[in-house]
Amino acid sequence: MSNPIIKIGSTGDAVKKAQQALIKRYYLNVGTDDGIFGPVTDLAVRRYQFDRSTGQFNAYSFPLKIDGIVGPATWFRLDPQVVQRGSRGNAVRLLQEILKSFAFPPFDPGPVDSIFGPNTENAVREFQSQFFDFDGNPLVVDGIVGEKTWTALFS
DSSP states (O other): OOOOOBOTTOBSHHHHHHHHHHHHTTSSOTTOOOSBOOHHHHHHHHHHHHHTTTSTTOOTTOOOOOSSOBOHHHHHHHSOOOBOTTOBSHHHHHHHHHHHHOOSSOOOOSSOSSBOOHHHHHHHHHHHHHOBOTTSOBOOOSSOBOHHHHHHTTO
16 A cells, blocks of 8 residues: 655644654654644655755655655655565665765665666665664664665665
C-alpha cells in the first residue's frame, strides 16, 4: 500500500510517519511527531524539499518540488524501498546518485545504471562501515539499504 498524499490540515498515522522520517533527518525536533500536519511540519517539509531540489541532498534524477505537500515524489525520498544486490529501478538509481555525491570518502557504486550490482554493494558496505544510525549506533554492514541506511544517507 502506498503512502497517502498529506499536507497542511492532514492528521493521522501517515502524518506521524512523515514526521518521524523528518525527525530522523534533523528537520523536526524529537517529540514533535503528533500526527498533525500544521505550520511546523509544513516548514520542515518545505526545508526538506528545498534541500532535495537545489541543495546539498539533491539527487539529480529526483529533485523535489518545494510545495509543502508530501506526495509520491517526497514519499519516495522520505520512505524509499529496501534495496539490495539484484535490485533494479529508481530506488537503486537514487542510492547510486547519493553515494556518488559524497566527496570524502568516496563511495563509488560504479556507473549510475539503476542496477544494484557488486560495485554498488561494495560502496554500500563501505558507507555502512563508517556511518551511524539516528540513535548513534554503527550501521549493520550487510550491503542492504533499509530504513537506517537510507536515513544515514539523508535520502
